Amino acid sequence: MADVxxxxxxxxxxxxxxxxxxxxxxxxxxxxxxxxxxxGAILIVWWFVAAATSESAFATANSVITSWLGDLxxxxxxxxxxxxxxxxxxxxxxDNAAMLDLGSAEKLGWAVVIGSVxxxxxxxLVI
Amino acid sequence: xxYLTDRKRAVGLGSxxxxxxxxxxMKVSSVALLVLVPLFVFTFGSALGGSYEEVTxxxxxxxxxxxxxxxxxxxxxxxxxxxxxxxxxxxHGTAQKYAIxxxxxxxxxxxxxxxxxxxxxxx
Numbered sequence: 001m002a003d004v005x006x007x008x009x010x011x012x013x014x015x016x017x018x019x020x021x022x023x024x025x026x027x028x029x030x031x032x033x034x035x036x037x038x039x040g041a042i043l044i045v046w047w048f049v050a051a052a053t054s055e056s057a058f059a060t061a062n063s064v065i066t067s068w069l070g071d072l073x074x075x076x077x078x079x080x081x082x083x084x085x086x087x088x089x090x091x092x093x094x095d096n097a098a099m100l101d102l103g104s105a106e107k108l109g110w111a112v113v114i115g116s117v118x119x120x121x122x123x124x125l126v127i
Numbered sequence: 128x129x130y131l132t133d134r135k136r137a138v139g140l141g142s143x144x145x146x147x148x149x150x151x152x153m154k155v156s157s158v159a160l161l162v163l164v165p166l167f168v169f170t171f172g173s174a175l176g177g178s179y180e181e182v183t184x185x186x187x188x189x190x191x192x193x194x195x196x197x198x199x200x201x202x203x204x205x206x207x208x209x210x211x212x213x214x215x216x217x218x219h220g221t222a223q224k225y226a227i228x229x230x231x232x233x234x235x236x237x238x239x240x241x242x243x244x245x246x247x248x249x250x
Binding site for chain 1: 154157161175176186195199203206245
């Protein structure tokens with residue numbers, strides 16, 4: 001007879017059991033940054049539509065995107081974009097079954113966190 | 128009575144049912160974006176903050192326009208796949224279906240509006 005023990009199996013430990021660590025935090029941040037980028041994308045597309053529509057439409061969209069709140073969203077999106085990009089590179093590396101040991105994974109985690117901050121500052125300086 | 132083997136019970140009952148194609152699609156779009164994103168950040172970044180005349184003149188040039196159109200199109204396709212996994216993890220039942228359909232439609236709409244606008248600016 002196949003498995004008769006239905007619904008009464010041991011559960012693997014989940015969020016409430018594990019202490020937050022670099023791997024789990026950088027992992028969920030990848031998801032959060034990727035999905036939060038929707039807001040920046042909508043703002044940027046609005047800016048493009050406005051520029052393609054008329055000078056007055058552009059003035060409205062441009063004033064929103066360059067306001068302090070717009071600047072804040074763009075700055076946050078910039079960091080999110082770099083973070084998500086570096087985290088994506090990490091996944092491309094891991095997909096090859098490389099650097100999965102604890103030490104390497106820890107190094108990659110810090111590389112993603114520090115790299116995203118450095119790239120964000122560099123971008124702001126260049127632009 | 129049918130005889131059910133362990134294997135017969137398990138086949139098709141994985142949490143995801145399928146997924147290799149989805150994984151591969153995200154991998155391809157992520158590699159494309161690895162090239163496109165830095166190009167877009169620096170072209171769009173230098174255009175942002177300019178006057179109407181400066182912006183329309185800048186995006187009348189082929190390179191920034193092609194980079195912007197490709198980044199918005201591939202980016203939203205990548206987003207469509209990513210947000211689907213997010214919804215599948217946290218939303219269940221009928222709400223999951225509505226959420227996935229809604230977000231996929233939104234993703235294509237943003238991509239279409241973005242690409243159309245960039246082309247209109249460029250031509």
